[in-house]
Amino acid sequence: MTTPAQAPVPASVPLDLENIQxxxxxxxxxxxxxxxxxxxxxxxxxxxxxxxxxxxxxxxxxxxxxxxxxxxxxxxxxxxxxxxxxxxxxxxxxxxxxxxxxxxxxxxxxxxxxxxxxxxxxxxxxxxxxxxxxxxxxxxxxxxxxxxxxxxxxxxxxxxxxxxxxxxxxxxxxxxxxxxxxxxxxxxxxxxxxxxxxxxxxxxxxxxxxxxxxxxxxxxxxxxxxxxxxxxxxxxxxxxxxxxxxxxxxxxxxxxFQHVPEFNDFLKKNPIAKDGDGKVLTPEEGSDLLGARMVGRWKSGAPIDITPFKDDPALGTDPKRNNDFAFAGEISSQLRCPFAAHVRKTNPRDDLEVPPPPTPPIAIEGRRIMRRGVQFGPEVTREEAHTAKTQHGRGLLFACYQTSIVNGFQFLQQSWANNEKFPPFTGRPEAPGLDPLIGQGDRAMSGLDPLNEQTVIGMPAFIIPRGGxxxxxxxxxxxxxxxxxxx
Ligand code: HEM
Incomplete structure (x- = not known):
């Protein structure tokens, strides 16, 4: 799926940049x-x-x-x-x-x-x-x-x-x-x-x-x-x-809306004990790894598919490297990245190289969305951090563009994020679970602990839809x- 530095491709009908918002x-x-x-x-x-x-x-x-x-x-x-x-x-x-x-x-x-x-x-x-x-x-x-x-x-x-x-x-x-x-x-x-x-x-x-x-x-x-x-x-x-x-x-x-103090508290209370190489982690390292495995990237932006157990901030902000991964060779493994991690759910890359029957093979490129959006609400206060309870509304004004809501946003939310069986791997006993950020339903996922991939961990909703x-x-x-x- 990944291709090294592709050459620009012209559009068959040129895009009229003065006509498009x-x-x-x-x-x-x-x-x-x-x-x-x-x-x-x-x-x-x-x-x-x-x-x-x-x-x-x-x-x-x-x-x-x-x-x-x-x-x-x-x-x-x-x-x-x-x-x-x-x-x-x-x-x-x-x-x-x-x-x-x-x-x-x-x-x-x-x-x-x-x-x-x-x-x-x-x-x-x-x-x-x-x-x-x-x-x-x-x-x-x-x-x-x-x-x-x-x-x-x-x-x-x-x-x-x-x-x-x-x-x-x-x-x-x-x-x-x-x-x-x-x-x-x-x-x-x-x-x-x-x-x-x-x-x-x-x-x-x-x-x-x-x-x-x-x-x-x-x-x-x-x-x-x-x-x-x-x-x-x-x-x-x-x-x-x-x-x-x-x-x-x-x-x-x-x-x-995002429940940030509650999210941080969840990470704090459920640190991963050992990384995938068996190294014992400090509670702080274990919490950071848990968060990274829920998202599929470290806070720095570095993809865990490339650097699974240690953050690499320089990689996170390097546009030449920070998107160059495809979950390749991991079709039946969540050692490096859980199947349900937010970025794996919403862009499964090589996981869908061979689309599973009976779904008609819409190429994954046809499901991409152009995300915009911006944060709203104040930073977490000391009191909120201390009590682990949200008192001020904050979150994301999520926006995305596409030519088909059915194939784009709606499909990502309904058939991927909310579907515990997606991505559909055969030969594994555990289901991936829901997208831990945006999945709607009983939120639980496998693969959070790299040494116990089959363990399913439940969690409350940290992101609450309040309109759109x-x-x-x-x-x-x-x-x-x-x-x-x-x-
Ligand atoms: C408050 C809500 C959300 C938060 C905090 C959030 C957070 C993130 C983060 C941190 C990333 C990784 C950065 C990146 O790859 O650009 C990401 C990627 C992404 N998110 Fe979300 N997201 C949210 C809602 C959504 C929703 C509602 C959708 C669509 C249904 C969505 C779809 C995506 C997609 C398609 C990607 C890129 C995946 C990739 O190409 O690797 N996100 N999100």
Whole structure:
């Protein structure tokens, strides 16, 4: 599965980087970010107002320029951060219905995009439910949501200013508002050395698909993917789209709370006694190894498939080496990496070299998702650490892009993370268990103790889904030609 330093592959139809919203392929640069969830209250006015909003949108081309400006700023060792703001927009199926837009080429009646995430959470994702049958979510996400506006930037001041500008365009504080804000969530990259690390402390955002026809730097790692895995209307997109619906992508948003003090307490109370070579570990080493085996990477980002029993921070941050593994030669072993480790569950690499029957062989490249997302909530307080109990909400505003939610996010969550029998190895008595981070159900997994691979260890939920929705992030041409009014 891994290929050493592949050469860039051109897309059969070149990607129009000025037509694709920036977050999809290049990720809006951010220290801080708003997700503004809204309802359309006046359809006609909204479609007119949209014409004034569209010029604010940052395209992929715009993000590439921003990234050059950031590089230049760093090279010149200038003080502070470059002032950068990026705005994107996406709509739910209910939003398109409200706007009177025919979105039939985005998905059939049973498509998760069409049924919406609330229903999908009940039927397929396994989110905990309340007595009334609804998912146990923040109430904002139980109501109809028509769209989301993303604002990213280098400072709170910058994104707040842009938010005012956008509220002005849609007349939010006037009697003639065309949208109503349902809720605005703010995410912030963690401070200091924790920057780039999610709240449990693990470096994130390392492994994303490398896209043919877009990426020019291709480091050793999983095979590159066709552009149509991420951008609609290109090679690899499995659905025929209306013209306005090409150059877009489906945005999956999940509001995920993390119980960090409880997670740390679990690691502390269950240290692994000996590493796979039989070396006796200190309690601290044993706890670190346990965490690394749950994730599949050390906190530094170093993959345990490469360095199973000792962290290697230099490897963790080296893009030429930190994604160059495939669980090769371990098809029936979890000595180096448990089958259910989060990164093995969500990208099983060589584990699926030969897809098991009777599943139709969708190549693993067709299941890759482009992860974005940002942390929210404060750092753990002393009191929380001391009591091992969460008192302040924190977690991940999880976001990912793909051209098929069925083959991407939904499949990863339902058929991999929540499925104790995945990956499907024959000849072993123990099941892999659930993904210890995101698996929904009775969370337990084997393989945590490298010398007792068959031992199954149970654990509480450390990540709690509290909301979300499925959106489609259209192209600039689609927005102008079909969604905004042609006034
Ligand atoms: C709070 C929730 C989550 C946390 C803390 C978390 C944490 C992490 C970490 C630390 C990594 C390793 C860094 C990297 O490879 O980039 C990772 C990778 C990944 N995660 Fe998550 N994750 C979360 C939710 C999810 C969800 C909901 C999904 C999808 C259903 C997901 C899918 C993935 C994928 C596809 C990878 C890359 C695997 C690879 O290519 O090796 N994650 N995650």
């Amino acid at each position: 920036g977050d999809i392929l290049s990720g809006l640069p951010k220290k801080t970010q708003f997700y503004i969830f809204f309802d359309v209250t006046d359809t006609k006015k909204f479609r007119e107002d949209l014409n004034k909003f569209i010029p604010l949108i940052k395209t992929v081309e715009g993000v590439l320029k921003d990234r050059d400006a950031i590089k230049d700023h760093k090279k010149k060792k200038l003080p502070g951060l470059v002032h950068i703001v990026g705005v994107n927009i996406a709509f739910s199926h209910k939003g398109f219905v409200k706007l009177g837009i025919d979105d039939t080429t985005l998905g059939g009646v049973e498509d998760p995009f069409v049924i919406g995430q609330k229903q999908d959470a009940i039927t397929n994702l396994g989110d905990p439910k309340k007595a009334d049958g609804n998912p146990d979510w923040d109430s904002h996400f139980l109501q109809e949501i028509h769209g989301v506006i993303l604002i990213s930037g280098e400072s709170h001041g910058s994104i707040r200013k842009t938010k005012y500008e956008i509220e002005h365009i849609f007349g939010v504080h006037s009697p003639h508002a065309s949208i109503k804000e349902i809720v605005t969530l703010q995410g912030d990259v963690r401070p200091g050395d924790e920057s780039g690390h999610e709240h449990f402390g693990f470096l994130d955002g390392i492994s994303n698909p490398v896209v043919n026809g877009f990426d020019t730097v291709i480091n050793p790692g999983p095979k590159t993917v066709d552009p149509g895995v991420v951008v609609t209307g290109h090679t690899g997109d499995i659905t025929q789209r209306a013209d306005w619906a090409t150059d877009g992508s489906f945005l999956v948003f999940r509001y995920l 929705e499925y959106f489609f992030s259209p192209s600039l041409k689609g927005l102008k030609s079909t969604i905004a009014s042609s006034a």
